[in-house]
Amino acid sequence: MTETSFNDAPIDAVILWVDGNDENHKEKILPYLEDTKKVKSKKFRTRFDQVNEIQYTIDSILKYATYIRNIHIITDNQTPDFLKNKDSNSKYNKVNIVDHSIIFKDFEEYLPVFNCRPIETCMYRIPNLAEHFIYLNDDFFLINETKPSDFFINGNPVLRGKWLKFDKDIIYKKFKKPRTGHKSIQQNAAKLIGFNKYYNFKHTPHPLKKSTFENYFKANESIFINNIKYKFRNTSQFTPQGLGNHLEIKNNTCILKNDLQLMYFRSYKKHLRWYKFKLNKKRNNILFLGLQSLDLCPPKKLEYILQWLENRMR
Numbered sequence: 001m002t003e004t005s006f007n008d009a010p011i012d013a014v015i016l017w018v019d020g021n022d023e024n025h026k027e028k029i030l031p032y033l034e035d036t037k038k039v040k041s042k043k044f045r046t047r048f049d050q051v052n053e054i055q056y057t058i059d060s061i062l063k064y065a066t067y068i069r070n071i072h073i074i075t076d077n078q079t080p081d082f083l084k085n086k087d088s089n090s091k092y093n094k095v096n097i098v099d100h101s102i103i104f105k106d107f108e109e110y111l112p113v114f115n116c117r118p119i120e121t122c123m124y125r126i127p128n129l130a131e132h133f134i135y136l137n138d139d140f141f142l143i144n145e146t147k148p149s150d151f152f153i154n155g156n157p158v159l160r161g162k163w164l165k166f167d168k169d170i171i172y173k174k175f176k177k178p179r180t181g182h183k184s185i186q187q188n189a190a191k192l193i194g195f196n197k198y199y200n201f202k203h204t205p206h207p208l209k210k211s212t213f214e215n216y217f218k219a220n221e222s223i224f225i226n227n228i229k230y231k232f233r234n235t236s237q238f239t240p241q242g243l244g245n246h247l248e249i250k251n252n253t254c255i256l257k258n259d260l261q262l263m264y265f266r267s268y269k270k271h272l273r274w275y276k277f278k279l280n281k282k283r284n285n286i287l288f289l290g291l292q293s294l295d296l297c298p299p300k301k302l303e304y305i306l307q308w309l310e311n312r313m314r
Contacts, residue, residue, distance in 0.1 A: 010069040012130040017138045019078050032231050051294050054138040055082045059313035064142035071095045110228050118228035120240040124213035135206040141289045151207035158255045161201035189242030203290045206241045264290040268297040
């Protein structure tokens with residue numbers, strides 16, 4: 001596929017979203033917790049709580065990636081407030097709500113689920129999903145103009161990251177208890193595909209191909225089942241994005257890029273002046289902004305960051 005012909009191919013966006021503040025969601029999760037007090041802890045709640053940042057994620061796609069055909073939001077019987085009353089003239093008409101029950105069709109026995117890994121594993125099953133799609137977390141934003149070739153070149157995904165050793169091959173890490181974190185589950189994916197190291201992708205939007213998952217899971221249904229069966233994160237799981245990435249690398253159907261083009265905040269402990277400086281420094285090469293756990297951001301900093309996003313998306 002040439003770049004000229006690929007420019008006519010549709011690209012969709014997929015976002016996972018949950019409103020953890022919803023009382024129905026809180027009630028739904030309680031029967032599956034061994035310790036029900038856990039539901040009130042900040043460390044637990046931050047995986048579910050939100051400050052309506054998904055609206056800025058959607059707005060950033062509409063402004064800075066106008067070539068996106070459809071935006072699919074995967075939810076559990078929920079709808080973001082800003083989409084509840086959209087009409088035929090709404091700028092959000094390309095936004096589509098996809099319930100968990102749709103992508104878990106024929107596997108409903110594993111619902112409900114409170115773990116992003118099974119949902120990510122099933123997202124390729126969205127009806128009418130484009131062959132080429134970009135998966136974003138709901139705390140990620142495009143902040144400058146993008147083009148299809150930022151994500152796919154000649155139809156091949158552009159993978160941003162770098163090669164790293166497995167933890168078992170690093171002396172000070174090899175005896176640590178297995179974890180369910182971002183790096184550990186990428187290593188699980190790489191091992192599945194037969195690699196002896198792993199391509200560590202960062203928190204940027206992930207370009208993926210539907211057929212890559214269709215073909216692999218058709219031939220490996222037991223691996224699919226094992227990854228969707230856990231209500232909460234488990235050390236045996238893998239990240240589907242990592243699986244897709246390593247399959248593309250193995251098949252030589254991707255482009256590796258070490259420039260992340262990313263600005264990323266994972267804590268909000270510095271002075272407000274630092275965030276103002278970082279956000280307002282002109283860097284046209286930066287395409288993506290990641291704001292992890294905004295629900296834990298102190299009020300004054302949160303107010304400034306949300307207003308900055310508001311201004312950026314106008």
